Amino acid sequence: MDNKNSGFPNADCGIGDRGKATTIGNQCQGRSNKGILFEFQQTGTACRRFKKSLSPLPSPSRREGLLCRWKLVFENYFGFGIWNLGFLIGLLFIFLVIQLNIGCERAKVGITVAGSTSVEPFAELLAEDYMSRNPQSHIYVQGGGSTAGIEAVRTHAANIGMSSRSLLSEEKDLYAVTIAKDAIAVIVNPKNLIRDLSLDQVRQVFSGKIKNWGELRSPPHPIVLVNREEGSGTRESFQKFVMGKEDIALESLVQDSNGAIRQVVSNDPFAIGYISLGLVNEKVKTLNISEIEPTLTNIETGKYTLVRPFLFVFNGEPEGEAKSFLEFVLSPPAQELLSKEGLVAIIHPSNK
Amino acid sequence: METKEKIIEKILLLVALSSIAVLGLITFFIFEQGLPLIWKIGPKAFILGQKWIPSKGLFGIFPMIVSSFLVTLGALSIGIPLGLACTIFLCEWSPPSVGTVLRPAIQLLAAIPSVIYGFWGLVVLVPLVRNYLGGPGLSILSGSVILGFMILPTIISISEDSLKALPPSYKAGALALGATHWQAIWRVLMPAARSGIVASIILGMGRAIGETMAMIMILGNAVKMPTSFLDSARTLTTNIGIEMGYASGDHRQALFATGVVLFIIIMLLNSLAIFLSRRRTG
Numbered sequence: 001m002d003n004k005n006s007g008f009p010n011a012d013c014g015i016g017d018r019g020k021a022t023t024i025g026n027q028c029q030g031r032s033n034k035g036i037l038f039e040f041q042q043t044g045t046a047c048r049r050f051k052k053s054l055s056p057l058p059s060p061s062r063r064e065g066l067l068c069r070w071k072l073v074f075e076n077y078f079g080f081g082i083w084n085l086g087f088l089i090g091l092l093f094i095f096l097v098i099q100l101n102i103g104c105e106r107a108k109v110g111i112t113v114a115g116s117t118s119v120e121p122f123a124e125l126l127a128e129d130y131m132s133r134n135p136q137s138h139i140y141v142q143g144g145g146s147t148a149g150i151e152a153v154r155t156h157a158a159n160i161g162m163s164s165r166s167l168l169s170e171e172k173d174l175y176a177v178t179i180a181k182d183a184i185a186v187i188v189n190p191k192n193l194i195r196d197l198s199l200d201q202v203r204q205v206f207s208g209k210i211k212n213w214g215e216l217r218s219p220p221h222p223i224v225l226v227n228r229e230e231g232s233g234t235r236e237s238f239q240k241f242v243m244g245k246e247d248i249a250l251e252s253l254v255q256d257s258n259g260a261i262r263q264v265v266s267n268d269p270f271a272i273g274y275i276s277l278g279l280v281n282e283k284v285k286t287l288n289i290s291e292i293e294p295t296l297t298n299i300e301t302g303k304y305t306l307v308r309p310f311l312f313v314f315n316g317e318p319e320g321e322a323k324s325f326l327e328f329v330l331s332p333p334a335q336e337l338l339s340k341e342g343l344v345a346i347i348h349p350s351n352k
Numbered sequence: 353m354e355t356k357e358k359i360i361e362k363i364l365l366l367v368a369l370s371s372i373a374v375l376g377l378i379t380f381f382i383f384e385q386g387l388p389l390i391w392k393i394g395p396k397a398f399i400l401g402q403k404w405i406p407s408k409g410l411f412g413i414f415p416m417i418v419s420s421f422l423v424t425l426g427a428l429s430i431g432i433p434l435g436l437a438c439t440i441f442l443c444e445w446s447p448p449s450v451g452t453v454l455r456p457a458i459q460l461l462a463a464i465p466s467v468i469y470g471f472w473g474l475v476v477l478v479p480l481v482r483n484y485l486g487g488p489g490l491s492i493l494s495g496s497v498i499l500g501f502m503i504l505p506t507i508i509s510i511s512e513d514s515l516k517a518l519p520p521s522y523k524a525g526a527l528a529l530g531a532t533h534w535q536a537i538w539r540v541l542m543p544a545a546r547s548g549i550v551a552s553i554i555l556g557m558g559r560a561i562g563e564t565m566a567m568i569m570i571l572g573n574a575v576k577m578p579t580s581f582l583d584s585a586r587t588l589t590t591n592i593g594i595e596m597g598y599a600s601g602d603h604r605q606a607l608f609a610t611g612v613v614l615f616i617i618i619m620l621l622n623s624l625a626i627f628l629s630r631r632r633t634g
Contacts, residue, residue, distance in 0.1 A: 143597070144597050144598075145597045145598035146598070147598050147599070147600050148597055148598060148600070151600055224488040229573070229594050229595050229598065230405075230406045230407060230595055230598065230599070230603065231406070231595060231597075231598025231599055231600070231603065232598055239407075247405065247408075250403070250404075250405075250574065250575050250576040251574055251576055251584075252574060253488060253490055253572040253573060253574050253584050254572070254573035254574060254575065254586070254594060255573070256568065256573075256594045256597070263474075264490070267478070267479060267489075268482060268488060268489065270488075271488070
């Protein structure tokens with residue numbers, strides 16, 4: 001019997017998972033781990049199984065014989081036993097059940113908050129606080145950007161959208177609530193000697209009309225502009241407050257988050273960029289705009305004008321879990337938390 | 353039993369076909385999403401346009417096509433000499449003990465995630481370029497150097513295999529005719545293994561042109577025509593990567609259209625490579 005043509009390419013007799021076999025002529029004779037002695041031909045078309053009465057086992061029924069055949073075919077083809085497969089399927093099933101459970105739980109009380117990467121870190125803090133007060137609730141906070149968040153609310157992919165810019169005219173059909181206000185800070189490297197620029201100077205720097213620090217009474221060196229990407233809420237607000245009708249220079253570097261801009265500016269002594277004031281740290285220096293420092297008092301009194309709203313966007317009136325989360329966010333303790341993190345609260349606990 | 357085997361055969365065929373179906377679906381989806389925009393603004397304005405300002409409806413990706421090629425070219429000009437030198441050393445000179453250390457080390461280069469390359473480049477390479485050569489540091493040069501290292505394992509492992517696959521008689525014959533070791537390598541072995549070496553370079557090029565994460569971190573992503581290797585640039589892949597999260601409407605379609613152009617460029621490059629390597633060996 002030629003093994004290669006038998007249809008069992010690797011069906012040589014040997015030690016398998018379930019027993020041992022030895023070749024006798026064109027037949028295999030073996031003993032399974034359970035003590036059953038059997039023979040079968042390696043023809044691929046026949047798997048005759050004989051019970052040799054070594055152990056006091058009952059004669060196998062026709063069904064058992066069939067099972068043996070299938071098991072052999074299976075093991076020869078796939079290199080692992082049918083019981084292993086059963087085990088795997090069982091495992092998969094268990095995972096599936098767990099997944100379903102999680103899914104159900106999520107469908108019951110979980111809500112998704114998605115959108116602006118500027119709002120995201122604050123929303124995460126709020127969600128954490130909210131969940132510790134309401135342990136049965138789950139709030140999932142995701143990034144993606146203002147536009148993506150608004151889109152997600154419209155398509156019901158998220159319950160609440162976060163936006164770091166005002167709604168555009170074609171988005172006015174959605175329901176938006178201002179949860180806090182945030183200032184945009186113009187930042188430079190701490191090694192930079194400049195402390196103050198007028199709004200007009202900032203505009204000329206970012207539009208590429210002023211290309212050298214020397215033009216701003218500093219040691220001459222080309223200015224490195226760091227910009228956000230198209231679609232970013234921070235960029236759109238900056239465009240609106242500072243640039244007006246002018247374009248940001250195409251030469252500017254583009255980074256896709258507040259953190260990335262902060263990273264570049266903190267490494268490059270000649271860079272200038274803009275990020276959310278709440279995310280400024282000691283590695284970068286904020287510039288005063290026309291002698292006005294971006295402090296909470298200056299923002300509240302309206303002296304510092306680069307201020308934009310942080311919005312929660314809903315598709316229709318908020319209800320259920322989304323409503324109670326919104327109520328929490330607008331409550332004094334949550335607003336206090338936000339102002340501690342550098343945002344401007346819209347409700348002042350002290351005034352109440 | 354015969355019927356059972358047929359069934360198994362069919363199932364396996366189905367599994368194999370499904371992977372091709374996925375490829376087909378991806379291709380269809382990219383073209384379906386991207387082509388309408390290309391027709392809307394005109395293929396010429398899209399491919400040769402100099403300005404990319406999605407908020408104003410300007411979608412010109414010519415600077416990105418140029419940047420993609422510049423970065424890839426830079427990566428190849430670093431990766432090919434280094435890779436081939438390393439291959440020749442491994443095949444011809446390295447003592448077995450050195451080889452057993454070097455080979456896994458080179459394979460390890462391939463196992464490092466690209467975001468780690470990007471981070472390393474951002475923290476180590478970019479400040480070096482900025483301090484010693486000028487410019488913002490986030491530049492085509494930095495990107496090329498990082499990419500050059502990233503494609504090394506591809507070039508080395510495949511060209512080493514093709515050098516090793518040569519019959520020993522080639523080298524023996526060359527040496528017997530009085531060639532020096534170097535002459536045998538450069539004049540006999542390398543030309544004989546040319547198709548494998550070309551294939552390794554093409555595969556490296558494929559990796560270079562498709563790399564996204566590390567490039568987002570290192571290139572600086574400025575959307576303008578680069579004028580020097582110290583300029584910041586944006587490649588086709590990083591354009592998609594950096595703006596995908598925020599894009600909607602035409603902007604999103606324009607990113608798919610960028611994908612269409614990338615797809616066509618890669619198809620052209622691969623067919624060219626297959627054609628070249630066949631002609632040389634055939």
